[in-house]
Amino acid sequence: MTRFAKTLCAAFFASLLLIQDASAGRILVDSQAAYAVAVSRAKPGDTIVLANGRWEDFEILLTGQGKPNDPITLTAETKGKVLITGRSNLRIAGEHLVVSGLVFTQGHSPTNTVIAFRRTKGHVANHSRVTEVVIDRFNNPERFETDFWVMMYGKRNRFDHNHLEGKSNQGVTMAVRLDSELSRENHHRIDHNYFGPRAALGSNGGETLRIGTSHHSLSNSYTVVENNYFDRCNGEVEIVSSKSGSNVFRGNVFWESRGTLTLRHGNDNVVENNVFLGNGVDHTGGIRVINKNQIIRNNYLQGLTGHRFGGALVVMNGVPDSPINRYHQVENALIENNSIIDSHHIELAAGADTERSAPPIASLFDSNLIHNSSPRDVVAVHDDISGIKFENNYINAATTPVGAGGFHARSMALKTANNGLLYPVDVDAGAREDLQVLTKAQTGVSWYDKPTAESRFETGTAQSVPPGEDTLVEAVRTARAGDQLMLAPGRYLSTRIIPITVPITIRAKPGTSILTFERTALFEIREGGALHLDGVTITGEEAPDNAGNSVVRTHRYSMLSNYELHISDSLVTDLDTNHSFNFLSVAKHTFADEISIHSTRFEDITGHVMQLHRETDDLGIYNAEYITITDSEFENIGGTIAEIYRGGTDESTFGPHFLMRDTRITSVGHGKRNKTESSVFLHGAQRTDIANVTLADSSPIRVVETVGEPVTNIYEVALSGTPAPVIMPFQP
Numbered sequence: 126m127t128r129f130a131k132t133l134c135a136a137f138f139a140s141l142l143l144i145q146d147a148s149a150g151r152i153l154v155d156s157q158a159a160y161a162v163a164v165s166r167a168k169p170g171d172t173i174v175l176a177n178g179r180w181e182d183f184e185i186l187l188t189g190q191g192k193p194n195d196p197i198t199l200t201a202e203t204k205g206k207v208l209i210t211g212r213s214n215l216r217i218a219g220e221h222l223v224v225s226g227l228v229f230t231q232g233h234s235p236t237n238t239v240i241a242f243r244r245t246k247g248h249v250a251n252h253s254r255v256t257e258v259v260i261d262r263f264n265n266p267e268r269f270e271t272d273f274w275v276m277m278y279g280k281r282n283r284f285d286h287n288h289l290e291g292k293s294n295q296g297v298t299m300a301v302r303l304d305s306e307l308s309r310e311n312h313h314r315i316d317h318n319y320f321g322p323r324a325a326l327g328s329n330g331g332e333t334l335r336i337g338t339s340h341h342s343l344s345n346s347y348t349v350v351e352n353n354y355f356d357r358c359n360g361e362v363e364i365v366s367s368k369s370g371s372n373v374f375r376g377n378v379f380w381e382s383r384g385t386l387t388l389r390h391g392n393d394n395v396v397e398n399n400v401f402l403g404n405g406v407d408h409t410g411g412i413r414v415i416n417k418n419q420i421i422r423n424n425y426l427q428g429l430t431g432h433r434f435g436g437a438l439v440v441m442n443g444v445p446d447s448p449i450n451r452y453h454q455v456e457n458a459l460i461e462n463n464s465i466i467d468s469h470h471i472e473l474a475a476g477a478d479t480e481r482s483a484p485p486i487a488s489l490f491d492s493n494l495i496h497n498s499s500p501r502d503v504v505a506v507h508d509d510i511s512g513i514k515f516e517n518n519y520i521n522a523a524t525t526p527v528g529a530g531g532f533h534a535r536s537m538a539l540k541t542a543n544n545g546l547l548y549p550v551d552v553d554a555g556a557r558e559d560l561q562v563l564t565k566a567q568t569g570v571s572w573y574d575k576p577t578a579e580s581r582f583e584t585g586t587a588q589s590v591p592p593g594e595d596t597l598v599e600a601v602r603t604a605r606a607g608d609q610l611m612l613a614p615g616r617y618l619s620t621r622i623i624p625i626t627v628p629i630t631i632r633a634k635p636g637t638s639i640l641t642f643e644r645t646a647l648f649e650i651r652e653g654g655a656l657h658l659d660g661v662t663i664t665g666e667e668a669p670d671n672a673g674n675s676v677v678r679t680h681r682y683s684m685l686s687n688y689e690l691h692i693s694d695s696l697v698t699d700l701d702t703n704h705s706f707n708f709l710s711v712a713k714h715t716f717a718d719e720i721s722i723h724s725t726r727f728e729d730i731t732g733h734v735m736q737l738h739r740e741t742d743d744l745g746i747y748n749a750e751y752i753t754i755t756d757s758e759f760e761n762i763g764g765t766i767a768e769i770y771r772g773g774t775d776e777s778t779f780g781p782h783f784l785m786r787d788t789r790i791t792s793v794g795h796g797k798r799n800k801t802e803s804s805v806f807l808h809g810a811q812r813t814d815i816a817n818v819t820l821a822d823s824s825p826i827r828v829v830e831t832v833g834e835p836v837t838n839i840y841e842v843a844l845s846g847t848p849a850p851v852i853m854p855f856q857p
Contacts, residue, residue, distance in 0.1 A: 690721075791821045
């Protein structure tokens with residue numbers, strides 16, 4: 126029997142089974158063939174039920190014409206027990222359709238979208254709903270292959286009570302498209318969704334929610350985004366990017382999310398009754414205002430540390446006669462009754478430069494409350510703000526008021542209200558006390574666990590490892606996430622590269638356990654891996670006589686998961702069997718959340734300690750977010766201690782951040798293959814802090830400042846036989 130004949134036969138028998146239950150309106154299917162028959166016969170009021178289990182490589186198409194009170198429904202036999210895996214996706218098109226109960230996991234879409242509210246550009250969904258659906262790490266395996274998890278088209282659709290977690294490749298988690306008349310003035314509702322953690326992408330294209338695009342930004346969307354929970358959504362500086370008009374954002378909670386709700390393009394939007402809780406986490410932000418007729422009212426913002434475009438409240442400068450894809454001038458903005466508490470930065474006329482030279486006009490800043498517990502001037506003015514009228518605002522004495530007479534500066538006591546938020550005792554300003562604070566449990570689904578903020582390391586068990594040949598190889602192979610491998614005194618020889626696929630700690634009493642290796646690398650961090658080396662001695666004396674060896678390297682290809690690497694109380698020596706022997710080498714499209722070196726000595730190395738310069742396309746992409754070196758020593762290093770590169774002019778990301786403290790550098794940077802002629806080379810770092818550092822007989826520290834407003838602090842540096850640090854603007 127041919128494959129075609131088999132398919133027809135399966136469909137025939139499936140149709141016989143479906144006929145038996147057609148009158149019931151509830152059709153249970155257990156194969157893709159049976160599903161196709163069910164959809165072809167579905168009528169208003171019917172419910173198609175996918176049997177529990179794994180549905181692999183399933184491109185689901187739901188089309189039909191339901192009715193307002195009799196939709197056509199696709200659901201799971203048991204919510205959460207139908208797993209859509211492999212190369213799978215969902216498209217819905219027609220009228221009054223409902224999808225619920227599915228889990229997309231362990232795979233990725235073969236197209237550019239996981240869930241699309243359309244079949245083709247001309248065949249969209251209207252009056253339809255996706256509810257109680259989970260998408261968990263359903264990512265394209267290539268980090269910078271752009272795709273989207275949810276794309277809304279059509280009109281009057283609803284996306285609610287869904288759980289979206291772990292988007293880690295480039296592309297917006299969810300977007301509303303206005304690319305045809307069928308999808309403009311759409312009146313969609315996006316509500317009660319749980320937008321779970323999204324790690325830093327290290328590039329533009331990491332938004333969690335976008336409504337519209339710049340090309341159609343002068344069109345109205347009329348989309349309502351309400352009562353959603355944004356949990357640690359850290360992809361880029363725009364958590365939510367509104368690029369259309371007449372949208373409403375209300376009742377949402379932003380929890381420890383880096384970036385802002387940004388009114389990037391489009392006019393006549395309303396942002397009200399939202400709660401932003403940063404809890405002091407780096408780069409957490411609030412609301413960024415651009416364009417005309419925006420209303421920002423009754424929002425509560427606390428513990429936000431972001432600055433510049435990521436501040437607690439940012440009112441931008443515009444571009445005169447701006448093209449549609451740049452920055453339109455802020456005009457007729459109403460910013461009233463917002464509470465900004467213990468937050469570091471309010472930016473007015475932000476981004477002012479020779480291009481963005483149009484300050485805000487005809488705007489009102491009224492009855493807002495600004496309070497900081499510790500002395501801090503939080504309001505930064507970057508251009509003429511005479512176009513903003515300030516009235517009846519209150520600011521505590523820790524902050525210098527701006528504007529002429531529009532602020533009452535006074536000490537204010539705060540109390541905790543029933544909603545858990547802080548309010549002034551005797552001041553009539555800021556957010557109302559009846560503001561409802563959404564809880565995480567009120568969003569998403571009840572049957573799928575929401576992630577906690579556990580540490581990657583030391584959450585498992587401690588295991589003893591004896592010295593010998595490949596004993597460490599075997600211990601790592603059997604280790605589970607969070608385990609600690611406790612090394613006994615002695616010598617450990619690895620005859621193969623050790624793959625790191627889970628977070629793991631390798632620990633020894635300093636000076637007692639020596640790690641050697643016979644391959645071109647000792648450790649290779651792969652998808653899901655993270656590594657902490659503590660108290661070990663690593664020598665390259667057994668490494669092959671090859672150029673380009675490494676102690677640690679990332680996987681040679683793109684990695685979706687961000688990794689961490691920490692080394693403490695250790696010694697790294699004799700990386701000199703050939704030239705260009707690095708401690709850490711990374712591949713293009715790999716990204717570290719954090720790399721730290723503490724109380725460790727590096728000596729006799731022909732290459733770099735950390736080579737983080739693989740993203741050379743000048744697209745704003747870089748290889749690591751935080752690089753920290755404290756209380757360490759570096760001697761006789763041919764390359765740099767760190768070579769870090771972020772190129773291009775993109776302003777959508779936060780890093781890299783480089784910190785070096787209490788460190789001694791001796792004879793570093795003189796290798797003939799060190800083209801930077803530096804001991805430390807930082808190109809495009811956004812934050813540099815170097816203090817209490819001694820450099821002897823070394824090449825200088827070089828910092829090339831590029832995009833944004835980079836902050837470079839270098840002080841208490843003692844120099845001997847070493848040129849002074851060089852800080853210079855980028856010269857294209």
